[in-house]
Amino acid sequence: xxxxxxxxxxxxxxxxxxxxxxxxxxxxxxxxxxxxxxxxxxxxxxxxxxxxxxxxxxxxxxxxxxxxxxxxxxxxxxxxxxxxxxxxxxxxxxxxxxxxxxxxxxxxxxxxxxxxxxxxxxxxxxxxxxxxxxxxxxxxxxxxxxxxxxxxxxxxxxxxxxxxxxxxxxxxxxxxxxxxxxxxxxxxxxxxxxxxxxxxxxxxxxxxxxxxxxxxxxxxxxxxxxxxxxxxxxxxxxxxxxxxxxxxxxxxxxxxxxxxxxxxxxxxxxxxxxxxxxxxxxxxxxxxxxxxxxxxxxxxxxxxxxxxxxxxxxxxxxxxxxxxxxxxxxxxxxxxxxxxxxxxxxxxxxxxxxxxxxxxxxxxxxxxxxxxxxxxxxxxxxxxxxxxxxxxxxxxxxxxxxxxxxxxxxxxxxxxxxxxxxxxxxxxxxxxxxxxxxxxxxxxxxxxxxxxxxxxxxxxxxxxxxxxxxxxxxxxxxxxxxxxxx
Numbered sequence: 001x002x003x004x005x006x007x008x009x010x011x012x013x014x015x016x017x018x019x020x021x022x023x024x025x026x027x028x029x030x031x032x033x034x035x036x037x038x039x040x041x042x043x044x045x046x047x048x049x050x051x052x053x054x055x056x057x058x059x060x061x062x063x064x065x066x067x068x069x070x071x072x073x074x075x076x077x078x079x080x081x082x083x084x085x086x087x088x089x090x091x092x093x094x095x096x097x098x099x100x101x102x103x104x105x106x107x108x109x110x111x112x113x114x115x116x117x118x119x120x121x122x123x124x125x126x127x128x129x130x131x132x133x134x135x136x137x138x139x140x141x142x143x144x145x146x147x148x149x150x151x152x153x154x155x156x157x158x159x160x161x162x163x164x165x166x167x168x169x170x171x172x173x174x175x176x177x178x179x180x181x182x183x184x185x186x187x188x189x190x191x192x193x194x195x196x197x198x199x200x201x202x203x204x205x206x207x208x209x210x211x212x213x214x215x216x217x218x219x220x221x222x223x224x225x226x227x228x229x230x231x232x233x234x235x236x237x238x239x240x241x242x243x244x245x246x247x248x249x250x251x252x253x254x255x256x257x258x259x260x261x262x263x264x265x266x267x268x269x270x271x272x273x274x275x276x277x278x279x280x281x282x283x284x285x286x287x288x289x290x291x292x293x294x295x296x297x298x299x300x301x302x303x304x305x306x307x308x309x310x311x312x313x314x315x316x317x318x319x320x321x322x323x324x325x326x327x328x329x330x331x332x333x334x335x336x337x338x339x340x341x342x343x344x345x346x347x348x349x350x351x352x353x354x355x356x357x358x359x360x361x362x363x364x365x366x367x368x369x370x371x372x373x374x375x376x377x378x379x380x381x382x383x384x385x386x387x388x389x390x391x392x393x394x395x396x397x398x399x400x401x402x403x404x405x406x407x408x409x410x411x412x413x414x415x416x417x418x419x420x421x422x423x424x425x426x427x428x429x430x431x432x433x434x435x436x437x438x439x440x441x442x443x444x445x446x447x448x449x450x451x452x453x454x455x456x457x458x459x460x461x462x463x464x465x466x467x468x469x470x471x472x473x474x475x476x477x478x479x480x481x482x483x484x485x486x
Contacts (some may be wrong), residue, residue: 035063071206071246122385141364143342205437221243231423308405
């Protein structure tokens, strides 16, 4: 009896010892905790969340369940959960433009996360603008998004192509400074008989099309002489989307649609990346994923031949206040922070608040986010200073020259004096749905650019009145970095 009791005691002590060692390896220890995260259908972003989940599990012994929804369903799924105050999701990943709608249902980021080297490492455009609402931090950037330009260096450096281009257009073949040059280049390389087309952009409704249209228009509507007036008049909240700058942008966007592969009108961003990596087009615009995928020899036919630059700009920009074109002494680059980069936040109703914010720290750490940024298809683009400063990190996929151009384009765009911020205000989803409906008609030739934009402006003004003009004006000014209107 005594011997059996001794053996039982020894077994109990041994078990406790093993458990103690296991728990010591979990720091902090979230054994038994499972976090549920809402994401769009992968691989974009969902795969980055899973990468972060793997690292967090190794560190804390907790688990993460990534629930994926098609892009078109993500907003309503999250909104329904938040407004019902249920605990379906411990974390939600979403577009910065949706933050104003979600803020009432989100927890504020713990103060201890709002300082330190990891915090200071986030680019100011994200840390001080897109992560902030009404002076408080409710979300963390987990991705950086700014549209840039991608081109094939083998075509641009070919002596025969250079000579032929200069003979036809009167200037040197190089990354374009203006959208006219961009369209000239696309026209020059439009060679269907050789399986080569000019450019690739997203033109399909529901396929991120309006952000590509906005990138064209930014060059003619984001006027430094009247800040914040790209989308709405910051004094009256009257829609500006049908002014001459927007008309010019839409005309050129439609022109670009005719210089792509035959099925270009059905392109979402995924098809854009496939066309670029497949060597089907000479140039393209889009998020940083394009350059990463095109440089990856496992995914691309043009690996080692990928160049990058800032978006084209203009030396004439419409002034919404004076109702005239302002002439500038030189071309101003027109970078546009399309979408603005995925964000992640913790709903107030979540039952695992501390664990959820700890997961955010791991997911967005320089080490984990850096690996996601160099993984083609993760959907994560540079948003930390360390992402663009660490050339060694990118040597796994880029040649030194490719890395220099790619990181330079990303950093220069994000930090450009005239970088255009995406629209952020309550009801964003409703405003952009109007844009997509009318864009489809214009791209199909069913209406003129001016008529399509007039229809957008009319509906935008109606929506603004419906949501409350004073409330929308205050939100818009805050989002554009303007002081409250007296």
